[in-house]
Amino acid sequence: MEREKSYAVYLKRGCIAVLKVEVFFKLIAFFVIGPLLDWAFTTWVLGDIPVFNEAMFLSILSPVSLVLAVIIFLAVALWCYYEISCLITAVYLGRMREKLSLEDILKSSKEAMKGMRHFSLPLSAIYFVLFLPLVHAGYLNSLVPKVDIPRFVVGELQRTSMGNLGIRAIQAGYIVVFLILLLVPFAMVLKRESFPKAVKQNFIWYRQFSWKDRFLLWAIFIFWILLENWILDSLQGKLIQDQDFNLSVLKYFLRSHTYRVGLACWIVLALIQCVAIVLVFLWITRLLDKYKALPYLPEQAGGKEGLKKGLPAKAGKERRIARLCKKIWSSRSSKKIWAGMLLIAIAAAATDYFNEAPLMHEPWAIGHRGCIFEAENTIAAVERASGLGADYAEIDVQLSKDGVPMVIHDEDLQRLADMPEKVENLTADQLQELTVISNGEKGKIPTFQEMVEAVKNTKDKTGLLVELKPTAENRDELVSKIIETVEKCNAKNQCIFMSLDYESVYQLQAEHPEWWIGYCIYGGVGKMEDAVWEYNIDFLAVEEGLASNKFMEKARNSGLAVYIWTSNNFDDMENYLEMGASGIITDLPDLARDTIDRYMKDHQEYYAYDGKGYPKKKN
Template sequence: MRATRTKGGRPARLIWWARTHHAGPWLARALAFELAWRAVWSLLLIPAGNMAVNWYVDANLISPEMTNVGILIDFLTVPGVLTLALLAVVATAGTVFELNVLVLVAERIARGAVPGRSRTLCREAFCRLSNLLHPSTLAAIPWFALVVPLLHVGTTATPVPALEPPRYAVDVLRAMPGGDAILAALHLTLLLAGALLMLVPAAMATRRTSFAAAVHLGVTTLLRAPARVKARLVGAYGALAIVGAVWDALPVDVLHVQDYNVYLLRYVIHAPLFRLRLGLSVLEWVLLAVAVVAFSTVVFRSLPLACTQGWQDDTAARLFDSLNGVARARGARATRTLAMAVARLRHKRVLAAVLVAAMGWCMIQYVQQRPVPHSPVTIGHRGTGTAPENSLRAIADAAIEGADVVEIDVQLTGDDEVVVFHDETTSRLAADSRSLPIAGTSLRRLQSVRLESHGVPYTMPTLRQAIDAAQRVCDDLELLIELKPVGGNADRLAERVVGIVEDLGFVERSLLMSMDARALGRIRELRTGPQWRVGYCVFWALGNLNWPIGVDFVAIEESQCNTLFVEQAREMGVPVYVWTVNSPARAAQYVGLGVSGIISDDVAGTHAAVSQAGR
């Protein structure tokens, strides 16, 4: 029998309601499940998925130095599509199972059920995966599972997974006229779409229904709800969004999906900031579980979405019981076998000492970490964010703000000159929005175009002018020259850049890189000595370096940077430069992982963070 309702304010009534509905014990079961599930997912399933992708890559891709489209095309084979499809299905099933458990906990809290066994709850959640045996699940895959290009798979235990584009793309969009308005409109659209579909997880977990039917049921139920109920649900959903926004605003990121690999313990031991990030990751799991249970409880208290009683998929139930029974039986059998083997052993103390020594030696080998190839450096992205991009002034200002290296982009003009410019046309930076193709226009005409960035007019410089500016600003400023071939001119661009660098005696202060494999190959053919440094710019990579790259450094987009990539680069003695990191806190975070350079628009802030973190 329930207790009599107590008097008092809203907090007292909420405490009374939580006690009478056994919210504490149910929530404890939810958190225990969440921590166990996330540990299994992060330490077993994610590494297994990465191994499957890497197995396919090692077996089928000739060279990883290819364009973004080339990487995707190489996956468009029967084995490649099957590999991606299998991982997408596993990610979706794992996310739905996780949500099912949390939503069922909320449903029991809402109706005041007496807490039962966690195994029974997991069994019911597993049975409800049969809802995915419907063609509409193809639409559920991108909704329930966030599948980043080339299967950097991660799940988010929230009603609506957060879709986060690469940070550099957001920064570029913000720099464009109206970019902030576009981003705000995009976020608002995603927020409204998520609000409209907020009831889908509850419908999928409590009803025998497909994803399409759950969408229809959730949307119609929400639209037909009284205004007071709608306001309550929107408020709860808004609270979820606010919690997510506040969490995303933290200066330190949680661990990337790819950081859960064989090097996890090594970084826990060596990197204090990594330990902080791991702790934040665990805290995020807990907060997400509590948020989902709380939100779903409000849903069940507000709408007629009670559990369909008495149904379960018999096949799924038998499968769950079989798997559980096999796991228990084999675990008990292994324990008995080990105990009998130990009992029959002779010289147990000697063997124990040998075993402990062997384990200690293995641990020492595991913990040992090769030093980074060189002390971390600050690299100004296209100069610096306080001056017009790829301009002579940006090179000089970057040096003043503390840059050790300045990254610039170079292209070949229609009359065989090398200019410092990023885009293929002038439209984005031309003051009059004139669109001239760099590869099809003469240098004279290109320099007649008035460019404007950060409200400052300037003229498109040549590579010779950029090198001259670097030589004049200080004696040790280096240039990271990124070659951007267009229309099959990779060989010629490489030849012209190498010739200019040699003519001006700037070889020892130059780093040449490109995303284009042909340009890299031609540079390697042309370089005449070990002082040449040639690097590969990684974008949409697989997040690993288990292939012979034949370059002196790599530059990787920050969303792809992880401990596996950095550790493999360390073993090969290859410096890693991360682009484009515009947060000093994140810059310190990457330096703590062992990267050798940070490419940033915020040169001054990054220089201070890198100097502090590199001590």
């Protein structure tokens, strides 16, 4: 009974201490360290030049940029490790002390930084910044809360059984490695050891544990991983992202119902994680104590005397400033003037703060590669999407060997036709002879002209969102053939265009500035607000992992429509619409149609263009 009582006391102390630590680190990460590191990376590494897609990986390859990027990465690692050391220290000291201040935890944890002053720092950085957030169990931090395999990669792999198997194998692999190195952070924090020595100490502890205790410890973390994945799946589309904590948080909160729901869910999940951290860390410390392996850690409660010494001088300065301010404010001649100026400043700031630019047009339902109910990128898939209420159907176009624009996504035919040949190495006739299989359905590869003619005959005149997929050698030819086909079929009002290749976008825009042309983005680094002025585009099509209130606000204020791909969840779609999305690119156009129709009934928005189709521009 006494043991249960002491454990309950430890749990209460630990929860209070961990909550203090998490509030402190989250505020610092969201509003200080995060923006500072982002500024440093953008200014020093990128040189204030925003880059997107594959250019992201090439932007830091110069020697100077690479060195600066490594320095920033190491700085991130030190901060992530410091937060984890504070969490471990908070639970550890909570076992010994009734009252534990944040100052005590922060000071005691500084000693643990000795383990990072070692030649193995780069290895430690990879472990704390990339690996632990990838698993996201137990050792959490606020600066890099979670690392995921990019959605655009996972999405493509999930379209095949082998891809799904590969994803599961990768996940199982890094979870196994995580369990093998499970006690490394405890060794680094409690024994003040470097990463290599901590790995060695980790295995020493494991050898001391019985098999029962070892498996029980692993089972606890596996349960954490499974439970959190279930919670995240249940809250899909409801949670807000960490970048949504910025100076516009009040505006998001007042404007968006989904933001308020997401914030509430985020807070509840954060509290659950705090309790889970305490429970798990208490279990580990008790386990180490059981085998007489728990290191002695000085309480490090000192330091208050130094603080007291500086108080009188500081207080004296504050009193002098306060007297001066009071004297100025109390002056009758200036009191009304100061009050009026203050009110004007507040009103001006509030007006600017809550002012929003209009959205470009009413939101569209856009079928991704047609829809999921037929073989992708086939005429049947587009016609089905039209029947399900899609405003546009997104298709992918690339050139055949003989220069014919063909509607197909992959560069090769391995996934769709079980052939290793590349599309650019086969003629149009050879491609059209093939039978492709996707979404459990069979179909034929159409030419772009056949697809355009087919949509012109759809009942609701569904449009095409044409994604150009050129190679470096055939970019000019592809752009030219697309223009030729659209003009030949008189389909300029039924087609809009985009590409991951900005050169194709630029050429198309130069030839036909009156067409609706956008840039497709799956990732980017640098200042988005600079990019939207630099690129000559009408809209952005962004991978849904990039969609946040902050991102959408920047695009909206710059007069750009944003279409988000590939969203197949009702909650996600609703959230994106409240953020200001002008289109949802989805495998399920019927769900998007229903979500948009519901949204339009319940929301009143001001649109710069309220006609049918896309906003017309002068030739």
